[in-house]
Amino acid sequence: GENVEQHPSTLSVQEGDSAVIKCTYSDSASNYFPWYKQELGKGPQLIIDIRSNVGEKKDQRIAVTLNKTAKHFSLHITETQPEDSAVYFCAASPPKGNKLVFGAGTILRVKS
Amino acid sequence: DTEVTQTPKHLVMGMTNKKSLKCEQHMGHRAMYWYKQKAKKPPELMFVYSYEKLSINESVPSRFSPECPNSSLLNLHLHALQPEDSALYLCASSQGHSFTGELFFGEGSRLTVL
Numbered sequence: 001g002e003n004v005e006q007h008p009s010t011l012s013v014q015e016g017d018s019a020v021i022k023c024t025y026s027d028s029a030s031n032y033f034p035w036y037k038q039e040l041g042k043g044p045q046l047i048i049d050i051r052s053n054v055g056e057k058k059d060q061r062i063a064v065t066l067n068k069t070a071k072h073f074s075l076h077i078t079e080t081q082p083e084d085s086a087v088y089f090c091a092a093s094p095p096k097g098n099k100l101v102f103g104a105g106t107i108l109r110v111k112s
Numbered sequence: 113d114t115e116v117t118q119t120p121k122h123l124v125m126g127m128t129n130k131k132s133l134k135c136e137q138h139m140g141h142r143a144m145y146w147y148k149q150k151a152k153k154p155p156e157l158m159f160v161y162s163y164e165k166l167s168i169n170e171s172v173p174s175r176f177s178p179e180c181p182n183s184s185l186l187n188l189h190l191h192a193l194q195p196e197d198s199a200l201y202l203c204a205s206s207q208g209h210s211f212t213g214e215l216f217f218g219e220g221s222r223l224t225v226l
Contacts, residue, residue: 032212043116043202043217044155051212089154093211098168100211102154 002027002094006103013080015112023090023103024072032093033066033073034100039086047088048075080110116218118203124224127193133221135186135203141216143209144186146178147202149220155202161186162209193225 003026013019025033031052036044050057050064050073057064063076077084090103116137125131135144143162147155160168161180175197177189186203200220206213 034214036215041219043204043219044215045217046214049214098160098211099157099170100215105152105154 002030002092002101004090004092004101004103006090006106008106009104010107010109012109012111015080015082015110017080019075019077019080019084019108019110021075021088021090021106021108022072023074023092024070025092025101026071027092027094028068028071030092030094033064034091034093035064035075036089036091036102037086038089038105044089077108080108082110082112084108085110116203116205116216118201118218118221120221121219122222122224124226125190125193126226127195129193130189130191132190133188133201133203133223135188135218136184137205137216138184139205139207139216140183141205141207142183143206144180145204145206145215146176146186146188147204147217149200149202155217159188160209167209190223193223195225198223198225 006023034049037047038044048062048064050066061078066073088106091100093100119134146158149155157170158172159178164180175192179187202220203218204215
């Protein structure tokens with residue numbers, strides 16, 4: 001079955017710097033890759049997603065890149081702000097699969 | 113309305129108690145989910161309901177019993193739980209059941225089993 005690895009497990013950046021979180025997946029047939037942000041005391045919230053027919057997607061300060069050949073995808077956050085501090089989960093969805101496979105999560109701390 | 117509402121937010125129960133967690137959404141979504149999340153871990157899928165019918169049970173122990181009374185409501189009935197069942201229980205919904213679209217999560221019910 002699909003396996004998703006996520007790195008780093010924790011990331012501290014200075015406010016205004018960029019943050020990059022990387023994930024690799026094992027099933028080359030996976031075709032949907034969402035990123036969820038979970039703030040303390042809240043449920044996960046989708047922040048951006050990408051499908052396998054696209055190499056990059058951007059939404060304001062957030063971007064995701066997908067390399068199908070290498071089977072990895074990355075989240076890029078530019079001009080980080082304290083409110084970006086949260087746990088970020090990547091995930092992959094195999095076709096005809098019956099679940100979304102999450103990475104282990106990255107704790108992002110933005111220091112002001 | 114893009115909210116998934118879960119009650120109660122916190123629940124403490126003994127191992128012999130029977131309690132229920134409730135989830136409600138009014139987005140017209142036809143798929144609803146229960147996830148379990150331990151501290152510092154990703155959510156783990158427990159159950160999926162599609163069009164009010166149970167479509168996925170991830171080999172969850174029978175002490176957890178899901179129920180979908182209608183397309184807007186999802187319950188999780190709890191009985192004879194163990195201390196290791198203490199966790200955050202998240203409800204989610206989505207337009208379709210294919211895991212290729214956005215999941216809308218509630219804020220969760222934090223369960224402590226004594």
